[in-house]
Amino acid sequence: MNRLMIVLPVALLLSACGSDKEQAEPVRPVLSTLVEPQVQAQLGRFAGSIQARFESTLGFRVSGRIARRWLDVGAQVKPGDTLATLDPTDQQNQLRAAEGDLAKVQAQWINAQADARRQQQLYDRGVGAQAQLDIAQTNLKTTGAALEQARSAVSQARDQLDYSTLRTDHAAVVTAWQAEAGQTVSAGQAVVTLARPDVKEAVIDLPTYLAEQLSKDLTFTVALQLEPSISTTATLRELEPQADATTRTRRARLTLVSTPDTFHLGTAVSVTLSSAVSPRSELPRSALLERDGKTQVWVVDPQQKTVATRDVQLLERDPQRIVLASGVQPGERVVTAGVNILKPGQKVTFDEDAR
Incomplete structure (x- = not known):
């Protein structure tokens, strides 16, 4: 009887120790993201506008006082339409x-x-x-x-x-008037600006340092600022050789591969510059683990629900992101928060489980 009483407390003590050992390795919830391959490097996003490729500024071929201006800005004209007349x-x-x-x-x-x-x-x-x-x-x-x-x-x-009658010789849209009725103008003086709406292009101003690095494989994505889902691609047609004295930028004119119907003259657009690069992956800066002189990330095993470290090669880093040249594969899941408190083989739950 006494022997049984001694054995029972020892068994209970061993059971308690085993339970504490199991609780020593808790299942940790982590934030994670899927690795996606990147073959285009983003060089920047700039505001621009849709303009006509061909514009012409017209003036009277004789001097005189403008008697009447027949059209307003935005009016569409056909060949032979009267724009303005002088006192004859x-x-x-x-x-x-x-x-x-x-x-x-x-x-x-x-x-x-x-x-x-x-x-x-x-x-x-x-x-x-x-x-x-x-x-x-x-x-x-x-x-x-x-x-x-x-x-x-x-x-x-x-x-x-x-x-003494100013007419247009092609279909166009009136974009600006430089003179008004009652004003005396000389022969050849700019009076009205016309834009041909059939050929449109995107116009942006680029910083000088970026304009000097433009390459032939550069891709421009042009999207409406108010409706980014409406977009098209473009190629560089013309880059001004000199920078603007005030803004220190160089104006670039882009030829649109296709022109959506909503790309009206004067429409504000957002132009994104990207260039083809060797395959790489971009992750949040918080995913990087630096320990013992190594750069690593935690990779999640979706089957076992465990994590393991993986050595990676860094290409770029900034306070918000890192760019990896190798070490992870597309489709793998990488931990993006709490990397300093994990252990190899530790059980985790990630955001996909929560959903």
């Missing part, structure tokens, strides 16, 4: 003066023709002098030249009158 008084007066000079010269030319015929007839009958005939024929040629000059003057005056 000066051009009309010049045309009337030229037409008067033409009538005068025409009368002189008729008289010169009659005189030349008369002198020719007299000379043919032997009663006219050669000198008189020569004078009449010279006068006819001179008057004929004056007649051509007068006709050219009338044609030029009519052109000047026609130039």
